[in-house]
Amino acid sequence: MSEEEAEARETPHCATCRRSALEGRAHSFTRAHARHVHAEMKRLRAKVELAVRELPTPRVFTVQPGAAAEGDKGQGDEGDRAFWCPTCRISARMHARDGRLVVALAGTVQHLASPDHERSIHRYWKENHLDQGLKKNYLITPMQCNKFLTAAGLALSAFEEEEERLLKEEAELIRQQEKKRQELMSSLSEDWPGVTPLSSMDPSAQSELHASDSSGPMSTHVHKVLEKPRGNIHTGATPPWLMDDDGGGTNGGDRGGDDDTKEQRDVKAPMIGPSYEAFLHHRAQSRQTPLPPGRVGATFDRLAAASDPAWLPQFSNAWNTGRRGPQRLRHQKKRDWRGEEWENGHNGS
Numbered sequence: 001m002s003e004e005e006a007e008a009r010e011t012p013h014c015a016t017c018r019r020s021a022l023e024g025r026a027h028s029f030t031r032a033h034a035r036h037v038h039a040e041m042k043r044l045r046a047k048v049e050l051a052v053r054e055l056p057t058p059r060v061f062t063v064q065p066g067a068a069a070e071g072d073k074g075q076g077d078e079g080d081r082a083f084w085c086p087t088c089r090i091s092a093r094m095h096a097r098d099g100r101l102v103v104a105l106a107g108t109v110q111h112l113a114s115p116d117h118e119r120s121i122h123r124y125w126k127e128n129h130l131d132q133g134l135k136k137n138y139l140i141t142p143m144q145c146n147k148f149l150t151a152a153g154l155a156l157s158a159f160e161e162e163e164e165r166l167l168k169e170e171a172e173l174i175r176q177q178e179k180k181r182q183e184l185m186s187s188l189s190e191d192w193p194g195v196t197p198l199s200s201m202d203p204s205a206q207s208e209l210h211a212s213d214s215s216g217p218m219s220t221h222v223h224k225v226l227e228k229p230r231g232n233i234h235t236g237a238t239p240p241w242l243m244d245d246d247g248g249g250t251n252g253g254d255r256g257g258d259d260d261t262k263e264q265r266d267v268k269a270p271m272i273g274p275s276y277e278a279f280l281h282h283r284a285q286s287r288q289t290p291l292p293p294g295r296v297g298a299t300f301d302r303l304a305a306a307s308d309p310a311w312l313p314q315f316s317n318a319w320n321t322g323r324r325g326p327q328r329l330r331h332q333k334k335r336d337w338r339g340e341e342w343e344n345g346h347n348g349s
Helices: 003-010 024-029 031-054 106-112 115-128 132-138 142-191 203-212 262-266 276-285 302-307 324-348
Strands: 060-062 082-085 090-093 096-098 101-103 195-197 220-222
Touching: 024 031, 031 082, 031 106, 031 132, 060 142, 090 106, 096 106, 101 142, 106 142, 115 132
Parallel strands: none
Antiparallel strands: 060 101, 082 090, 096 101, 195 220
C-alpha cells in the first residue's frame, strides 16, 4: 500500500458536509459543520411534524398507475414517493400503498418509530454533540405507531365501503337512464310514424345508415323532409344579408320569395344612412368662412409675377439661406472683387 492510499484511508469523511474532514475530530465543532447539521435537522423536523399531524386521523387516497407526483419530475407516482432520512442515511418510503389505495405518510410514521431510526438518532446526537433533550422531537413511539396503523386499517375499510356505495349508486343511475330512454323510444315509435328506432330497422338499412352517420346502434333516426327546396349560391339565390325582412331578395333572385304578393314586392325598403341632399347641405355648412378682401396680398397676381423675371431679387444665389441683409452684403463684396467685367458678363447671360 502506497503512502497516499494510507493517508486517504486515515482521513475521515464527513457525510453531513459531504467532504473530507481534514481537521479530524475537531471538524464536528466547526461552524460550517454546525450549519449543515442544523439544515438537516430542520428538514427532518418538517417531515416529523407532518407525520405527527396525521396520527389522529389517517388519510386514504387513490392513485392511478403512472400518475406522476408533484415535484418528482415524472419518476413514479404519488404512492411511491420517498424521503431522505439524514440520521439513517437511507431513502425511506413516505406512504404505504396497497394496490391503488394509499395511506398518507404511513411509511414515514413506521420509519420514525422503527428501532433502527432510534439507534441512528442516538449515534447522530453523539457524533454531532447535540442537545439530548431534543431527541424526542425526532422520534415516534411504538405505541403511537400501533394506534396509527389500527386507525389506518379502519380508514381503509371505510374508504372501500364508500367507494362500493358510490359505484352502486352510479350503476343504479345508469340503469334508470337506460330505462327512461327505452320508454321514450317506444313511445316515439308508437306515436310518431316518421321516427324509426334503429333497433327495429332491418340490418341492411342499419348498415347503410351507419355508413353515412356515426351514431350508435340504439340511436333514433328522424326522417325529415323539407317542404320546399331553398336556393343557394350555386342556384343564383340572393344571400341572406341582401334579403328583405319578409324573406324575399332585393333583386328578385331568391327562389324562396316567389310566393310574395306584388304589393309586398313593390314596397320600397327604408333607406339606410343620410340622403344625398343631406350630404350636400352638410358639406356647404362645413366649408370655411371666406377670407377678408382687404387682407395683405389679396390683390397679388401670382400668374403675372411668375411670368415677369424682374420680380426676382438682383442679388443672392440660387439657394439662399439666412436673412436678406447679410446676403446682400456678401453679393456686393463678390461683385466688387470680380469687377465690372464679371458684372457685365452676368447681366448679359
